[in-house]
Each structure stands twice: as C-alpha cells, then as structure tokens.
Amino acid sequence: MSENSNPESSNFIRNIIKDDIKNKKNKSLVHTRFPPEPNGYLHIGHAKSICLNFGIANDFNDGLCNLRFDDTNPIKEDLEFTKSIQQDVKWLGFEWGERLFYASDYFEQLFEFAKQMINDGKAYVDHLSAEEIREYRGTLTEPGKESPHRGRSVEENLSLFDRMRAGEFEEGECVLRGKIDMSSPNMNMRDPTIYRIKKATHHRTGNDWCIYPMYDYTHCISDALEGITHSLCTLEFEDHRPLYDWFLEKLSAPCHPQQIEFARLNLNYTVTSKRKLNELVKDGDVSGWDDPRMPTIVGMRRRGYTPESIRDFCHRIGVTKNDTAIDVSVLENSVREDLDNRAPRVMGILDPLKVVINNYPEGETEQLEAPNHPNDKEMGARKLSFSRIIYIEKNDFMEDPPKKFFRLAPGKEVRLRYAYFIICNEIIKDSSGNLVELHCSYDPDTKGGNAPDGRKVKGTIHWVSAEHAFKAEVRLYDRLFNDPKPDSNRHQKDWKDFLNRESKKIIKEAYLEPSLQSAKNEEFFQFERLGYFCVDNKDSEKGKPIFNRTVSLRDSWLKQKKEN
C-alpha cells in the first residue's frame, strides 16, 4: 500500500534487469528465489532480501519468486524453522504459490551431476583429512598444493564415490572435490569440497543419505533446475561467483542464472547475525526469538511492527553494494507513518496521578464523545466516561514548572482531551512530602473541550476516569543496545557489554480506557500523547490483553528538556 504511493526507486539490480528485459535475455522473463537455510528465525536482514526478490518478481513482466530451503546441512537444520520461515514470509505479504522447493529435493540429481563431473575428470575423491586439506589449501598469499589423490582414475573415483554414498566410509575419511586450480588466487577455486560425509538424519530425507552436497555446488544447480534468471545474494558470496559459474559451465546446466550480489542490511543499535541472536536467546538476555526487542520478524511482529511498515522500510533503504548501517530512526519512521494513518486513538495512563474535581457532582458519570482518529472521520467515534475522580499522567503536572511548561501546575488551566478545562487548586501530599493527589475544579461550560468565551488554553492532557478505568499490564520496550554498533569491537569490549539493561520496563497496572479490555491480539492503537501500542500475541489472555509499546510518539518536549 505504502509502496505504491512511492515512486519506484531505481537500484543497480533493477537496472540490470531492465537491460536484460530490453535485450530479451532469458526471453525477457524474470524469476528469482529466496533461499533461506532452515537453521534459525528470519530477521530484518532477511526481510530486505525477501522484499528484493519477491518485489522484483512482482514488478517485472509477471515474474516469479520461489521459496527454496537450502537444506544441505542436516546437523543444523530443523523442520521447526522450515515452518516459521514460511509463516514469516507470508506474514510479510509475499506468496510463492506452488513454488515451494527444497534443495534436498534435488539430492538425487545432484548426485548424478557429480558423477558426470567425475566422468569428465572435473572431480575426484580425496582421502586427505580435513586438517590436511586445510594445510594443502595454502594461504591468502601463497598458492596451495595438489592432493596426492588428485590423479585418481575416473573408474576409481566413480567407485569410491559410490562407496561414499553406500556408507562405506566414516565421516571425515574422504570427500568429493572439484578439480580446479590449487594455485588460484581465489580460495574458493582451490579444489572446493563438493560432497562430505555426514551420518546424520536429515529433517526431510531421513536416513536416505550419508553424503551431503556443499552450498556452492548445490545452490547454482538448484537455481538452474528451477530456471532462476537472477540469483541475488549478499556480498560475501562475490568471491564464490566464479565457482557458481564454473559448476554450471562444466555441467552444461539447462540454463545459467546470473548471480548478483548486494550488501546485507546492518541496523544501528542491534545485531543481526544468527549466531549472536541465538546467544541472546540461549543466555536469557531476551525471552526468546520472539522477544519484542529482537530484530527477528516474529519479534518485530510481536512488538507491533506491521508488514506494511517493514516493506516500506526495505523500500526506503535501497539496494547497493555499499557496506552501510541504517539508523533505527528510519525504521521507527516507517512504523510511525503507517500507524499514524491506521491506529485508532485511545487514552491510557501509564504513571497515574489522582485528580479530584471538587466541583463535579459526586457519583455522577457522563458520556463524552471522542473521535477515534482526529484526521479521519471514517474511523468513527466512541463514548468516554467522565466522573469526579480521574487519573492523569504524573509528568503532566509540575509543582514548580519552567516557563515553557504547557501542562498542569498550581493555578494553571489545561484541557482534558475531549472533556473539560480544569484548574489546579490544591496539591495534596502525604506526611513525607510525596505528591498524593490534586484537587481541581472544572468549568462546566467547556464540555467537549471548547470555551464559549473563547479563552484558550495552552495544554491538552489525556486522562482516564478512575472508576471506569481498565487495569492492564503494559510493557515498554526500548532499543536492545546502548551503542549504535555493539559488534564493531572498537572499544575492545564484548558486544554484550553494550546490552541496554533498561530495554524492557513492565507496568503492572496501567489505567486504560475500558474499551481496551476487548482488544484482540496484535490489534494496534495509539495511546494519545504516548505512542503506538499493540496487544501482545503471546502472553495476553481473553479479556486480559497485555499491551506492548511499539514505538513512542515523537516528543519535542522531551527533546527540549534533555537539552537543558
């Protein structure tokens, strides 16, 4: 929705594709794929790739985008991730139709291709140990040397490879390698491993196999088998492209997809490596992969980010080969913009201060009308109960306010939103001098919030009737790290030293508008003057919703205060 309102931004990948279409390359077709390994939850970085791949397919000549699991390492992968990934991609708003694939679907073909390579003298079985292979590989500046088994005959290799498949060798005993060039300046070309032995149960193929193909070999062939035209991946695979091309060329693949690399997303004040996210979960720094502070899709969803806002964000950040870090303010701007348009307004008090309106009749309640969205009549209105005792936000009152303070103070008049003007007459404190409550008086003529005599009031504050308030738990979240680049290592500190220990604050009893009691999971609201909140989709119970703060409203008063 928000994407259509933006002019399509150009990026180097789209430019390449436009050219390809113009030149009738691939018969002017566009077919991409999103190829996650099912070994973890998707995060905001994956969202960038998803939006890129599915977005491009969507925008060019009715292109297609496959969802393909790169499941070639049974030890790390799990069915659970396969499910969560599909759910996340769907939630983000993308569809793969009938085109859900698994690299493991191609194991048999991959095996046949490998035999072809052996037949063509392009691959051999090596009995060097892992450690020896590393030694033989050489270093970045020195060429490697050839394995003593490199010269084995086609027949011997074929037989050995069959025996590998048959399970006659132990893990680590031997591997199948491509025969390329041990002195290549590109490490990936120094006889890369194609198959290794893993006597592990695969989440889809069970115990059918004890040899598993490596990424470089599998990925390019999978792409070719699926008729992918543009294979988009991140920068660290740039060095792998010659190998990608080498395999496809040597195997006379049915087609030759073009690999194009782009920079992965880095976001300030967070980490986006699966390893680190895993560590946070494992060490209990967060409550799980779906902790609302996590940059995972499930976490962001629980926090209240909408699919629309995430797509908008991915659209805004662009696609380049620059190694960059995007400021979280861009992300926050995307949700604020989306939610500002769509979130119904409600009132809620997070840090209550009791206010007694002395001249309001005791025991009386009246219904006041409040629009659900000030700039969108279509969203309707609701009735608010008003009575003699209300709660306001503690920080909306100051006993001794600075000059520019527009809120309530002794002798000052403010407007209660959609209700009345009130003046603070008296401050009640307990014996130790703590503020307990305020005694105010209201002006009955200002019902609805306007004075017939035309007098103006500088501040409008939110409120909730004490007797009618719905008490609920509210969780305030803040950024997980204090440092913009926690993993940059530049202070010789561990990335975890930058964890923001105040990133989660629980308010057990906030006072909310009663209508909120029936709020459904993931329903979102703007708590006026506070921020955007959504119903926690995990810990809420029927009639007992818990509210997560997605993001606060911009607050120029807070900013001003901080500067002083």
Place this chain on the structure above:
RNA sequence: UGGGGUGUAGCCAAGCGGUUAAGGCACAGGGUUUUGAUCCCUGCAUUCCCAGGUUCGAGUCCUGGCACCCCAGCCA
C-alpha cells in the same frame, strides 16, 4: 606486488559526460493544531575519498594514491 569489493551531507541513496548534485531519515527554524503528535512550509553538499590528467564541459572517462569491507568450513 594474493584475490574480490566499496567510497556522493550526520545516516541511507539517486545520478549512466552537458540546466543551479534527486529523494528519504536526522537536524534547525516557522505555520496549522483539542495529541508539545500528525500535517504544511523553509533551511541543510560552490561539491561527489585524495591527487593529477583527458574534454568546450567530469560525481560520471583515464592514471596514481588513500581508507574501509569480504575470503584460507568437510557452514550457508
């Protein structure tokens, strides 16, 4: 003197030899406002990592530097 990449504002990013270097975020100022929100104006790179060169004309082409990122898994 290993290879592969990248350098346009505080953060992203368009720009494909030819008007005054798009746009977003952030920031600053002003207006509207029953949210100190939203919205609306205005400002924000005499200059594109640096130095030379080609050209009537260079962010765009050439040469030489500099800085940063990635690669030595039987991970992806």
